[in-house]
Amino acid sequence: MGTPRVLILGGTSEARELASELTERGMPVVSSLAGRVNAPRLPRGEVRIGGFGGPAGLRSWLAEHDITAVVDATHPFAERISESAATASELSGIPLLRLHRPGWRQGPGDAWHWADDLGSAARLLPSLGDRIFLTSGRQGLGAFAHLSSLWFLARCVDPPTPVPPPHITVLLSRGPYSVEAETALLREHRINVVVTKDSGGAMTEAKLVAARRLDLPVVIVRRPPRPAVSEVTDVRSALDWILHYSSKE
Missing domain, CATH: 3.40.50.720 (NAD(P)-binding Rossmann-like Domain)
Structure with a gap:
């Protein structure tokens, strides 16, 4: 079925790093930014800015652009897009991974x-x-x-x-x-x-x-609750997930 075309829901440093890794490997990748920052740091590869219009809009966009895998690497407090991604993934059957940055840990003296x-x-x-x-x-x-x-x-x-x-x-x-x-x-x-x-x-x-x-x-x-989807906590693991999925195509 060929190389997967990946959508990264981004805006974080992890999203930019993942986009760079995929671009280096010649994989088609689209990074989506919400557009809430006037001059965002742009990742490598194709970039789109703006919302999708909820789960139904995202599902349609995925189909129209031949997306075969989605990585939700949004900010830990961007709960709305994460909910839309989970619903759109379930409706479309397109696999979804959450690249979930670990929270901070309290230490002695805090x-x-x-x-x-x-x-x-x-x-x-x-x-x-x-x-x-x-x-x-x-x-x-x-x-x-x-x-x-x-x-x-x-x-x-x-x-x-x-x-x-x-x-x-x-x-x-x-x-x-x-x-x-x-x-x-x-x-x-x-x-x-x-x-x-x-x-x-x-x-x-x-x-x-x-x-x-x-x-x-x-x-x-505290972070808001997120939908129950497959999760990893680092870019290397997200890349491995995409490469594993690619090998099964």
């Missing part, structure tokens, strides 16, 4: 406080501190807007819309970050609480190490 969502994270803050380093994304700033007695430094890749209230200062920046730079940033702004999502990965982990160095509490939002 003062972590877990929250189920951003609203729960916001409710924890008044008892923990009053100068908050917020790294949970621009789309969730509204969950903290009512906490006018607290001051926030919110780090985002792109400017948030609508404009946040005056007690939330926005820092536009993109990782990776070093421990030294993160430590200096926390000290400069007199931060006494860090808020983040359990994104995992090394690109933004430095803030957790910096918080540990400075004995700061960290509020971490």
